Every structure is written in C-alpha cells, then in structure tokens.
Amino acid sequence: MDVLALKLLLAPLLVVGSTLAGRRWGAHLTGILVALPIVAGPILFISYRLHGPDFAAAAAGSSLLGLVSLAAFAVVFARTAHRFRWPTAVAVSCAAVLAMDVLLSFAHVTALVALVLTLTATGVAMALMPNSEAVDAGRPTPPAWDLPGRAVATALLVLTVTTASAALGPRWTGLLAPFPVATSVVAAFVHAQLGRAATTRTMAGVLTGLFGFALFCLCVAALVRPLGGAAFLIGAxxxxxxxxxVVRIRNARRTNSATIRGNRRTFDDLQPRG
Known part of the structure; x- marks a missing residue:
C-alpha cells in the first residue's frame, strides 16, 4: 500500500471503527479503543517505512515516554470537563500535554525506564479521576458530520506529524505520535453530546487503554531492528x-464489588428494625 494512502486512510478508519464500537457498547469502551495505538501505530510504521528501523526504534521509545502526557491529558480533561464546556477542556488539556512533552523531551531514559514511568503515571492518573457514578440524561443522535469530522482530524494529525518527521527527528516524532488528537476529538464529542459522567468514563477507558499502548511501543522499540515490520504486528x-x-480483570473486580454491595444490602434488610 502507498505511504500516502496509509497516512490518509488507516488511522482515520481505525478511529471511526472504535467510535462505532463505543456507541454500541458504552463510553468506557470508546476510551479503551481510542487509546490503543490506532494513530501512533501508523505514524511509527510510516516513520519506519520512510526512515528505517533505527529511526523507528528511537521514535517508539519516545512514544512510550509520551504516554505520560496522554495520561495527564485524560485526567486534566475529565476534571476540567466537570466545570467547563468542551472547548475549554480541550484547550487546557492539550496545553498540559504540550507542556509535559517539552519537559519529557529533556529526559533520556531507556525503554524499560520509560515503561515504568508510563505505568506509574497511569496509576496516579487513575487515582485522580473524578467520580463517574452519575448518570447523564439522554443519548442524542450524533450529527451527520460526526464521523467524517473525526476521520479528517485524525488524518490531518497523521499527515502533519509524518511529513514533518524528518525535520523533527525521532525524539519529537515519537513524543508527538501519541498526541491525543483522536482522543481529544472523541472526548469533545462525548462531552458535548453525552455530558460529564460519560466523559469521565471515556477518559477512564483511555487510561485503561494505556497498558496495551505502552507494551505496543515497547515491542516496537525492542524488535523493529531485528524483525523489521513484523515488530508492529507483534506489538499490535x-x-x-x-x-x-485488563478489561477482564476490571470486569471481574466490578462484579465482585457489586456482589459485595448486594450482600451487604441483603444483610442490612435482614436485621431487626427498631
């Protein structure tokens, strides 16, 4: 497939697919799917095609570190969305990502250290997420331009970053590959259409998705030199x-928690009154 076709088609199609799946099975799944390497993966693969395995390995290591910024985006957006409308939430969250990326650009660490930093940041972000137990009213029908808008925004990011990759170098190409353009588009639409609680659940899903994203980047960084393009398939x-x-463990914990709460209510109901 032509490199330009990869830039303009693959990532947008994956974003559209994750959006449709999330509409069917819920906001949390939307977050999980959009946090998979559906944008960064194509960017790194195109960088590999254009600049070779050494460039791709270095960029993948930087992408792994850049996931710290994506974790920051999720928690900042969720908290900002509880007080402001989506334009403000997007602006504040993206500014936080850029500031974090600038700081991370000075960090020169191995891929394993970057993995530890990402997992730590994800855990901290999960602890800082606001409550999402509230139920938002209604589920309006998305406008006709919803999916095309998401696809165009994603294509523009992929095209911009990959075209500029030669000038940016592998470090900034990698740091910008996880930049939450798809995530911010999804978050903005969810906030505008479904409300704050759904936004929080979506951002919680994004944090859940970072575990798989991190290991994808680690696999590419470690395997692209000896295995070439096969490293991307293994990473995926x-x-x-x-x-x-992760989803199975999370669902099991939620089931256990619901069972415990149900048992407590039953016990309380059986207690003598007065």
Missing part, C-alpha cells in the same frame, strides 16, 4: 491481548 497482538486481560 500484544496490545490487544493485554487490553483483553
């Missing part, structure tokens, strides 16, 4: 497997 398989495991 690992990312999907990890996400399925």
């Amino acid at each position: 398989a690992v990312a999907v497997a990890v996400q399925l495991l």
